[in-house]
Amino acid sequence: MAKKKDAEKASHGNENNKSAKNEGNEDDEPNFSDPEGYTDPISDEELLGDLLKQKPHETDGVESVIVVDGVPQVGPDRLEKLSVVINKIFSKFGPIVSEYYPKNENGHTKGYIFLEYGKPQHALEAVKLANNYKIDKQHTFVVNLFTDFKKYEDIPGDWEPPQPQPYKELGNLHYYLLDPDAYDQFCIINAANSTVQIWLNSAPEPTIVEERQRWSETYVSWSPLGSYLATFHKKGVALWGGPGFGQIMRFSHNGVQFIDFSPCEKYLVTFSPQADDLPGDQKKLIIWDIRTGLEKRTFVADGLNVWPIFRWSHDDQYFARIGTDMLSVYGTPSFGLLDKKSIKIPGIRDFSWSPTDNVLAYWVAEDKDVPARVTLLEIPSRNETRAKNLFNVADCKMHWQKSGDYLCVNVNRYSKIIRKEKNELKYSGMYYNFEIFHMREKQIPVDSVEIKEPIHAFAWEPVGSKFAIIHGDGPNISVSFYGVKTGHTPSLLKRFEKKACNSLFWSPAGQFIVLAGLRNLGGTLEFVDTNDFVVMHSTEHFAASDVEWDPTGRYVVTAVSYWKTKVDTGYWIWSFQGKILKRASVETFCKLLWRPRPKSLLPAKQVGEIKKNLKKYSAQFESKDRLRMSKASKELIEKRAKLLEDFVEYKAKRVEQWKSQKGRRLELRNNIDTDELDSDTKNVEEEVVEFFIKEEITVLE
Template sequence: MAKKKVEDKSQVNGDNTRNEIENLSTDDEPNFSDPEGFVDKISDEELLGDILKQKPKETDGVESVIVVDGVPQVGPERMEKLQMVINKVFCKFGTIVNEYYPKTENGTTKGYIFLEYASPVNAIDAVKITNNYKLDKNHTFQVNLFTDFKKYDDIPDEWEPPKPQPYVSQGDLHYYLLEPDAYDQFVVSCGSGSMVQVWLNSQPEPTKLESRDRWTETYVKWSPLGTFLATFHSQGVALWGGPQFTKYMKFRHDGVEFADFSPCEKYLVTYSPHSSHNSEQKALIIWDIRMGIEKRSFSLEGPAVWPIFRWSHDDKYFARIGHDILQVYETPSFGLLEKKSLKLPGIRDFCWSPTDNILAYWVAEDKDVPARVTLLEIPNRIDIRNKNLFSVADCKIHWQKSGDYLCVKVDRYTKQRIEKNERKYSGMYYNFEIFHMREKEIPVDSVEVKEPIHAFAWEPVGMKFAIIHGEQANISVSFYGLKTGQALSLLKKFEKKACNHLFWSPAGQFIVLAGLGNMGGTLEFVDTNDFTIMNSTDHYETSDVEWDPTGRYVVTGVSVWKVKRDWGYWIWTFQGKVLKRENLDRFAQLLWRPRPPTLLSVKQQKDIKKNLKKYYAQFESKDRMRMTKASKELIEKRASLMKEFNEHRDQRIQQWKEQKTRRLELRNNIDTDELDSDTKNVEEEVVEFFIKEEVVVLD
């Protein structure tokens, strides 16, 4: 009976539900509209974010378009030539897929054009480089992105002054020049940049200033004046400066392997050798260091010798050699000087004067036309001196640091004969052509050497140069001197020396004769005032020698890049006394931080040298105090260690005394600590007991 009531109740409920649904479907239709005043709090981005990303933009299709104003207005007859000029300027930034030249009713161009690139990146690069590009004296390009016109159209009528931005200091980039004791800095790199350290060459021990792991991926490089430290990465080059070596600027250039600074540190040249295989990637880029922007890029064809560009001393000009041409560019336009290259058939090499806008180049022989060395004045392109040379195999150009002299080392043939209307040469001899740059009409001295030349080096400050010459079994080192109005003279000749490199002190007078490579790292320190050999020694397998900027210290290093073992560096005095030996795992390079030229006049420098004895006592006293301080610090350190040892020893003795009662209990009240080895009366009992037994079944 109860079961039946439950079934009847469920049937009644089902009927009621069915009736309600039928009433809804017939009388009141469902309403899915939002009520009046409803505000949807969910944005379209939250619901359809992935789909909205594919929504077309107004700028799609025009981001790759640029507008060039300032184009010459020409008629139909000159239209083809104009298009060639425009394509020559703008095609180097990428592929131009479309171009439009608006014209008047009579077919004359209106002075502006539209260019469309294959990629928006190409359009951006074209705007950066070609805006304000001077085509000629009457036409200068004004280049903008097509999408920028919307921005210009939305400029408000009323000008509002920009909000002042907080000043962010990058630190004192020249703080190291204010070091009170004039200590120099040097950077040490290990492995492929696995560790980079910056040290201060303080006395008696160097002081570590900075140490970072993976600071660079390959190597490091100082800028010419020492302001920046450059590090190399797969994505580009970064510059660091200031007391904490904070990042000053970064330059994006994928695959960069080489970088070169202009002498005044205004510009940076980066080179990616592998970019030559990728037409869309730039191989060579010149950057403005302070602005961090690209000034111009270049493409390269064929093998290149680094540095590709060579700079004038004042950053106004840079040049490179092409096929039978010399290309000289000017800054800040970065265009060819006078818009044309110098045609010099047979040009082989050139080099700028370190103090004047004069470059020296040499041209090889061509049939009956002799070889020639020429001094060219820039920017007027006037030949101020020529020297013809015969039977020339090769030339090397060496400028003296002060620009007073130029030496051209000439390799010459001794014999020649004619075979099948061709001239054949054999035998070699050598001579040096010395140009006196500061004298009237630039006279030239010649020095002939019959033996092979292994090395040549000018004295940085002075009028001497040194050469290493002779056969391998009998190598000699000769020093020559120059005086104004006098002939070149031999000052000294050292015979039977085991050396193949010359390293002059930056201050002159002192030189290191080094035998690198297979000569085992022999070193000789020579004073060229009286040609005294101050020390003859060696640093086994030395691969590098580096003088500090002051000429007081010299470093010899064994680099992992050249040697397979015993890596590290030694620091020496200019007299050849070892101050520090440092062995480092995978040591790669050590570079002294350069210093800018002195602000003292020549007269002030002479006065200081003249009165040097007056300052000697002051410097000696300071050195003595420094060494005394170092000795005092060493004594204090040893005293502190001794004090710590005595305190530890006293604590252990006190602990030993406190544990004596317990020891007596464990030893049956026999004080074994006080017994002599002969009087000890202690019975020794050996107790053996079974610990464990294991049975292992061997298969």
């Protein structure tokens, strides 16, 4: 069979050859065409690779063309003026080769134009920098590359859902709360080599947990609940957490200088003031999702901005920013404008969120015969729950009590009118009011406290209903404490006269307060118990620039920052009663930040019972402290004994070595014995050196 097939193939080939010869005879030209259905095994890329690289593409010549939408629609008489404006804006990205203004049948422009640059790079730069450019109040440019039409046409019609990402375990971000002794952590920033240290405030001495050089290039910040440590870098922000402080997330934002966490740590706001000066398409204000690291929305930050630009509601559901005669409230997770429109409030100056409810407080300045006004606004309903008119107002500052029970509006007022010029009133003299809003009472009553003297500081008691005010002129500085009760006007509880202080620092647990004279007052400190208003201790930390309470209210840190002065930098740790526990002198010390703790899960009733029976629990903690101190003393004695033992052993080895080298020494010294061998005890000379280690003074009462 195989032979038969081969014979048939050969005869068929002969017939083809004969027909080819006959055709050659007829046309005198060879036929090189491929038979029907023939496939060439060699591709064009293999044969013509160099030439195919130069093959023209459909997009050639249009990569340098941009489409500008949002252009004003004008008639023929204004076209030349429009062209001049367009060229002035877009020629700074590169020379414009040609321009085309589409027109309708009436000769009016259609609102979009085509511009061609000499190079594609110029067109790309125009798209990045001119997009969303406002030419006037009604027109904003939308700029795209002409090639984007093709790109969007090729988008497939069938949508494929993204593949689910594997779950990434972040570890226990609140592991430090499980410490059996409830020790808190604090972070120290040192300017030397940009060193950042994490310490555990253990007894009797703090112990270091983590230390890294160049961990951050400028500053660090804890998140509100203490889950993350944020570090700043030229290219963005990094978050660290867990037992080993591993990197949790990175957020790329060149030149970032300011960040702000939302209260529940769901979102992070980053701000780069120099974004306009950096190359490329830089964004000034970005909101990120902390868990996923995704960019949720960007905003334009125009004009003067006070950080934080956005202020968050207590539950992360809303955030708001102030504008010219308007307040813009946004919702999450859509990040869209609430009800798709801003709240128009002519003359708005400032606003603040309640720390426990979705209630906004804002104030509006006076306008001719219209008085200033403080308004409480519910979100998202936008219902005004309370408003208070104020007259002769120069400025207002709003202070919320931590539990949201009270709002204090510090009002600076002009005392009298001296003249009226061109419908404007001229004032003279100042006095001060504190308008107290009782947020939990029916119809939100408002009480007023008036003080004639200048106000230097105001602070609510975090847990309680007292507030403190520093007021007065020159050396006659006073500190007044007021109490607020339901159904009663605020009453003066205590006034301290002639105090050298300018700052108030309440304990996070309430009751205790530090009156501090920082900066030019030399670092004076007074620890006060506000239950009976007893000054527990008066002292001084010279040149102190910072005071920081730990989150439990057990310890206070006073510090001298290298950012404020270059000498005597370091920090001191005090008990809440004003007893010094540790003095740490650290060169180039910059800042100490206590790690925050989340809100306690214990109900208020149970917390009250613990405070009531505190003496019952204190005995076991005191015995534990004594045991810890004795253990520390025992460890110190054992350590010193071990050092002495090691020294004696080392000394014996060196003496034996010295004796074994006796012959070599005699050889080098021409057999002259210089070792003074009167007795074996004089082989080695001993020198006793004494130096001062430390001094402890115990006062026996």
